[in-house]
Amino acid sequence: MLSLVLLVGCRRAARSQEKPPAGDAQSVADNAPKAEWAVALGPQARPHAVAVREDGSLLVAGDFSDHLQVGPLQLTAHGGAHDTDGFLLALEPDGTPAWLLSLSGPRIDRIDAIAALGDDVFVAATTTGIATLGGVRVDGGVEIRTMQDLESGSLVLGRIDPTGKTSWTRRFRGSGDIATAGADRDGQPAAGLTAATIGLFLTANLQGSVELDQPVASHPEEALPGEDVLAASFTLDGAPMASTLLTTAKGGTPHAAVQGPGGGGAVAGETFFGGSVVAAHEPPPPDSASMFVVAVDADLRPRWAWLLNGATADGLAVSDDGELTVVGSYGKAGEIDGRPMPAPVAADNHALVVRLDEGGVPRWWRAIAGPFDDDLRAVAQLGDAIVTGGTAGSFDLDGKSFASWPGDAVIWALSATDGSTRWLRTFGSPDEVESVFAVAPLSDHRFAVLGTGRGFRVDDLDVAPDASAFVIAFREP
Numbered sequence: 001m002l003s004l005v006l007l008v009g010c011r012r013a014a015r016s017q018e019k020p021p022a023g024d025a026q027s028v029a030d031n032a033p034k035a036e037w038a039v040a041l042g043p044q045a046r047p048h049a050v051a052v053r054e055d056g057s058l059l060v061a062g063d064f065s066d067h068l069q070v071g072p073l074q075l076t077a078h079g080g081a082h083d084t085d086g087f088l089l090a091l092e093p094d095g096t097p098a099w100l101l102s103l104s105g106p107r108i109d110r111i112d113a114i115a116a117l118g119d120d121v122f123v124a125a126t127t128t129g130i131a132t133l134g135g136v137r138v139d140g141g142v143e144i145r146t147m148q149d150l151e152s153g154s155l156v157l158g159r160i161d162p163t164g165k166t167s168w169t170r171r172f173r174g175s176g177d178i179a180t181a182g183a184d185r186d187g188q189p190a191a192g193l194t195a196a197t198i199g200l201f202l203t204a205n206l207q208g209s210v211e212l213d214q215p216v217a218s219h220p221e222e223a224l225p226g227e228d229v230l231a232a233s234f235t236l237d238g239a240p241m242a243s244t245l246l247t248t249a250k251g252g253t254p255h256a257a258v259q260g261p262g263g264g265g266a267v268a269g270e271t272f273f274g275g276s277v278v279a280a281h282e283p284p285p286p287d288s289a290s291m292f293v294v295a296v297d298a299d300l301r302p303r304w305a306w307l308l309n310g311a312t313a314d315g316l317a318v319s320d321d322g323e324l325t326v327v328g329s330y331g332k333a334g335e336i337d338g339r340p341m342p343a344p345v346a347a348d349n350h351a352l353v354v355r356l357d358e359g360g361v362p363r364w365w366r367a368i369a370g371p372f373d374d375d376l377r378a379v380a381q382l383g384d385a386i387v388t389g390g391t392a393g394s395f396d397l398d399g400k401s402f403a404s405w406p407g408d409a410v411i412w413a414l415s416a417t418d419g420s421t422r423w424l425r426t427f428g429s430p431d432e433v434e435s436v437f438a439v440a441p442l443s444d445h446r447f448a449v450l451g452t453g454r455g456f457r458v459d460d461l462d463v464a465p466d467a468s469a470f471v472i473a474f475r476e477p
Contacts, residue, residue: 038471039070039071040464040467042068044067044077047450048110060471070099086127090101101160103132107129109127133463172211190321193202199259203267211243212243228245229253233298244301246302248275255314278305291328293305310331312330314328328354329375345371353419372393377436378437382441387447389410389436391434409428427458446476
């Protein structure tokens, strides 16, 4: 199977403190951003990825069951009650829905990752059987005749023009356990896609095998359940150029990827218990998973790797000078660059931000360390600042206390130079868990977030109570 990336935190533990009324957003600074517009997705939508085109329009991708409606646009899913179709939504710079297309097949279909280049968008998706993308038949589909066909899927790449028309599709099948997209621990896909004039860079979770520039197979006899991190590059026409596995021993799963200006890039994710990654200088810990970041050159040869025991990486961003910011969570006491991290309480996690230089050496790190689960799942470079997003419960930061029940969405901006807080704000309802799992820069002072939650107020905007996901655009003062 091939799991295609992205992703968010969740609150699970019960709390005794009261949460502020819905819409009572809390901020650590007066210069915190204000919401400009919000778009609610229907109750059956599961968004996975977001991208921004050169004209400032926003693209959102994921999957849905039954029915999806965004403003006047709507789609109806095919298949049964537990089946899904993928969707790709285009929003104008002011949030107005422009067009909506589907990836539709007989069983499980979804768009896992997207990347914009100019005004076009590339998609990485998973589909079973004969499927269509925007009404165009996906190349290489086969009819489902056996249970193996039903349970197997294949990796699909596609290119969509600015009007929402499909330019081309490419399907990559495997043998044995066919390469197909699964989900990570929170039900989100495990893949990343970036696009540049030199080509496409894909990372995915491989369970089984896939035919790219060469046959690539995971190691099911060693891993449970046999998952490895795949990195692959393609031309802008979808032709495979290079591919490799980045995990060793017990394997792992990717959660984010970025592309370097001269080719190659970096991948962040989580190794499994006892797993490790290529280029790692230390043996894998046998008792816990590890956060990892691996940098590769244009030929996908590993340049360096950085690991943190007892943690997972969920988001990754790259600056113009090649420095990386990785976000995620950790559940085990440890240290970074000789400085001890706040110890988690019981089985709960702390949220973490780490800045790495272009050689993979930590420059600074920050944590949100409350008494319950906190998690950062998204990060983006916004000018000289870093904007992160996720879920947080009650916590103290820079002399201010934040109360949350059962869990609020949090967005936090930090200085790229030293990690100091620029601003932080939370928002959410008193009855639901809200989370941010993608951040997309729109301009130097504007950005959009993609998340899950319903029935809350952000500044003067109401998010519909029957929505399951949202897109909100913010502007800094």
